[in-house]
Amino acid sequence: MYRVPTDRVPCFPHLHVPLTPTTIPQLRLTQPHHPQPIINPPSPFSTQNQNTKKKKKKEEKMSLPLPLPTASPLPYPTYLQSPTHPSLPLSAQTHHSILRALLKTHSHAPSAQKPPLQASILAALTAYLPHLFALTAGLSGRSVRGEEIAVALTRELDVEWRSALRGEGAGVGRGKNRRMGRKKGKKMRVKGVDHEVCFALSALALVLRAQARERLRGVYYGGAGGAGEEDRIVGVTAAMRLLLQAEGAHAFLAAEVCPGLSAAGPSSDAAAVPETSAQVQGGLRALAMAEATLLAVAKDDPYPGVVAQGRSKEDREWMIKGPEIPKVRAHLFARLCIAAGEHAGRAEAMLKVGDGEGGRVDEGVVAYAEDVRRTARAKACRFFAVDDELGGETGRGIAWLRAGKKELGWRVWEDGEKGWSKGWGKLKKGLDEKREDRKLEKGGEWGADGGKMEEGRVIEMLEGKWEKMNDTASHFLHLSIDLLIPPFEPLLAGMPSGREIHSSKPYVPPELDAEALEKMRAPPDPDEARALMDDGDESSDEDVAAGSDLPGSFPGRSAAESEYY
Numbered sequence: 001m002y003r004v005p006t007d008r009v010p011c012f013p014h015l016h017v018p019l020t021p022t023t024i025p026q027l028r029l030t031q032p033h034h035p036q037p038i039i040n041p042p043s044p045f046s047t048q049n050q051n052t053k054k055k056k057k058k059e060e061k062m063s064l065p066l067p068l069p070t071a072s073p074l075p076y077p078t079y080l081q082s083p084t085h086p087s088l089p090l091s092a093q094t095h096h097s098i099l100r101a102l103l104k105t106h107s108h109a110p111s112a113q114k115p116p117l118q119a120s121i122l123a124a125l126t127a128y129l130p131h132l133f134a135l136t137a138g139l140s141g142r143s144v145r146g147e148e149i150a151v152a153l154t155r156e157l158d159v160e161w162r163s164a165l166r167g168e169g170a171g172v173g174r175g176k177n178r179r180m181g182r183k184k185g186k187k188m189r190v191k192g193v194d195h196e197v198c199f200a201l202s203a204l205a206l207v208l209r210a211q212a213r214e215r216l217r218g219v220y221y222g223g224a225g226g227a228g229e230e231d232r233i234v235g236v237t238a239a240m241r242l243l244l245q246a247e248g249a250h251a252f253l254a255a256e257v258c259p260g261l262s263a264a265g266p267s268s269d270a271a272a273v274p275e276t277s278a279q280v281q282g283g284l285r286a287l288a289m290a291e292a293t294l295l296a297v298a299k300d301d302p303y304p305g306v307v308a309q310g311r312s313k314e315d316r317e318w319m320i321k322g323p324e325i326p327k328v329r330a331h332l333f334a335r336l337c338i339a340a341g342e343h344a345g346r347a348e349a350m351l352k353v354g355d356g357e358g359g360r361v362d363e364g365v366v367a368y369a370e371d372v373r374r375t376a377r378a379k380a381c382r383f384f385a386v387d388d389e390l391g392g393e394t395g396r397g398i399a400w401l402r403a404g405k406k407e408l409g410w411r412v413w414e415d416g417e418k419g420w421s422k423g424w425g426k427l428k429k430g431l432d433e434k435r436e437d438r439k440l441e442k443g444g445e446w447g448a449d450g451g452k453m454e455e456g457r458v459i460e461m462l463e464g465k466w467e468k469m470n471d472t473a474s475h476f477l478h479l480s481i482d483l484l485i486p487p488f489e490p491l492l493a494g495m496p497s498g499r500e501i502h503s504s505k506p507y508v509p510p511e512l513d514a515e516a517l518e519k520m521r522a523p524p525d526p527d528e529a530r531a532l533m534d535d536g537d538e539s540s541d542e543d544v545a546a547g548s549d550l551p552g553s554f555p556g557r558s559a560a561e562s563e564y565y
Contacts, residue, residue: 065213065448066365068121069203069275070107071100072160072187074196077524079157082138084150085520092135095128103203115214118207125204130510132200134517136193144511161199162187164206165274165361188273195276198257201507202275205249205284212242212291236299243292244505250285252507254278274361283350283361287369289502290343294376294451296501297333297340303382303458330390332499334383339498341376344369364448371450378404378455380495385462394466395485401463403488408456412488 074096076089102124106117137144138151166188219235258278274280298304348369351361381404389397402412470485512520 069164088520090524092131099124130512205246208246212239215239240295247288248507254281283347287347290340293340330383330387334380335499337380344373375451377407399488
C-alpha cells in the first residue's frame with residue numbers, strides 16, 4: 001500500500017476534512033472516474049511556432065464603439081442677427097467650422113490617429129456649446145449671466161448632420177458584420193437651432209463614450225506587460241467618470257431638448273433622425289449607466305485578470321506560484337450587476353423603436369444593449385457562485401455558474417452528458433476565441449459584444465476548477481456530505497433586486513463668461529466674415545458635386561453615379 005507523505009497531501013477546505021493517511025485508508029493514485037474536459041482545448045491548427053511577440057490578453061471589453069457624426073457648413077450670420085452682440089453669430093460660426101473640420105478629419109482618419117482627434121473634438125465642443133446656448137437664450141428672451149442678449153431670426157435655420165445611430169449609418173451589425181462605421185448614411189436636413197443643440201450634445205456624449213473606450217484600451221492593451229494594478233484602477237475610474245458625464249448629456253437631451261422638438265412637429269428629415277427622439281436618448285442614458293455600474297464592479301474584480309494571466313503566453317509567474325485571488329464582496333457585487341442588467345434591459349426596450357418617432361436605430365446598437373444585459377446578469381450569477389463557494393456550498397456555486405452560462409445564451413451541458421457534439425462545441429468555441437484574439441491584436445474593432453466572451457471564460461474557468469474538486473471529493477472521499485449540484489432554474493427565479501451605486505449627475509449648459517460677452521458687443525471683422533462665408537460655400541465632406549465629371553472617367557459620368565468614388 002502506498003503511503004502518502006503528510007506534508008504533501010492536499011486539503012479541501014470546503015469539506016473541512018484534510019486528506020491525510022488516517023482519513024483516507026486506501027488512496028489510489030488515479031484520476032477521477034469522470035475526468036473533466038479541457039477548458040478551451042488547443043486548436044489543431046495552432047500557430048504557436050509562428051508567433052513571436054504578442055500583447056497581453058485583454059481582461060474586459062466594454063463601451064460601445066459608435067462612430068461620431070459629421071456636420072455640414074452652417075453660416076449663422078445668414079440666418080441670425082444680434083443688435084446687442086453683433087459678433088455672436090460670426091463667433092458661433094467660427095467655432096462650428098472648427099468642430100466640423102475636426103469631425104471630418106476624424107471620420108477619415110485611421111483608428112490609430114483617432115484618439116488625439118477625439119481630445120481636440122471635445123475641446124472644440126466645449127468652446128462651441130456656450131455660443132450655441134447663448135444664441136438659444138437670445139432667441140427665447142433669456143439672459144446670460146444677467147446680461148440681456150437680443151437675437152433676431154432672419155430665416156429658418158437649415159441644419160445638416162450625418163446621424164451616428166441611424167440604421168444605415170451605425171453599421172454595428174451582428175456576427176461577422178459587427179463592425180462600426182461600415183456604411184455611411186446620408187446627411188439629414190432639419191430646421192431650427194434646437195436641432196443643432198440636439199446634434200451638438202449628442203456628439204458630446206458620443207465623444208465622451210469614445211474617450212472612455214480609449215481609456216479602457218490603454219488599460220488592457222497598454223503594452224506587452226500590460227498596465228499595473230494601480231494604473232488599471234485609475235484608468236477604469238476615469239472611464240467610469242466619462243460614461244457618467246455622457247449619461248448626464250443623454251439625460252438632458254431626453255428631458256429638456258427632445259420633447260420640444262417633438263412638440264414643434266416634424267421638419268424635413270427630422271422624423272428619420274434617432275438623435276431627436278427622447279426615447280432613444282433615454283435608452284442611451286440607461287445604457288451608459290449600465291456600463292458605468294459594470295465598470296464600478298470591474299475595478300475590484302480579480303477574476304478576469306486571473307483568466308487573462310492564464311491565457312497570456314508571456315506569463316511566467318505560474319512557474320513560481322499560482323495566482324492569488326483576494327476575497328471580494330461577492331453578494332454586493334452581484335446586486336450591483338443585477339442593477340446594471342436592469343438598466344441595460346431598459347435601454348434595450350427603449351432603443352427598439354420603429355420608423356415613427358426618431359427613426360430606426362441600428363440593430364447593432366440594440367444588440368449591444370442586449371449583450372450588456374446578458375453580461376451583467378451572468379456576472380451576478382458568478383458572484384453569487386463565489387459567495388456560495390466561500391461558504392462551503394460548492395455544488396450550489398456550480399449551479400450558479402451554469403445559470404450564468406444560461407444567461408449568456410450558451411448551452412448548459414447536463415451531468416454525465418458525453419458525445420462528439422460536446423467536444424466539437426468546445427473545440428469550435430475555442431477556435432472562435434482564438435480568431436477573435438488574433439483580430440483584436442491586429443488592431444480590429446473591439447467592445448461590440450459587451451464583454452460576453454470574457455465573462456464566459458471566467459465562468460468556464462471556475463466551473464472546470466470546482467467540478468474537478470467536486471468529482472475528486474465524490475470519488476475519493478466516502479463521506480456523508482451532500483455534494484449534489486442543484487438545478488439552476490430555481491436560483492434564477494429567486495434572484496434578489498439590484499442595488500444602485502451611481503446617481504445621475506445632471507448636465508449644466510455652459511455659459512459664456514463676462515469677458516467673451518463684452519467682446520461680442522463689437523462689430524464683426526469683415527475679412528473674417530468673408531473668409532467664413534467662402535468656407536461655407538465649399539463642398540461638404542462627401543464630395544464632388546453631383547454634376548461634375550469624375551477624373552479619368554468617360555465624359556458625362558457624374559460622381560453621383562458611382563459609389564466607388
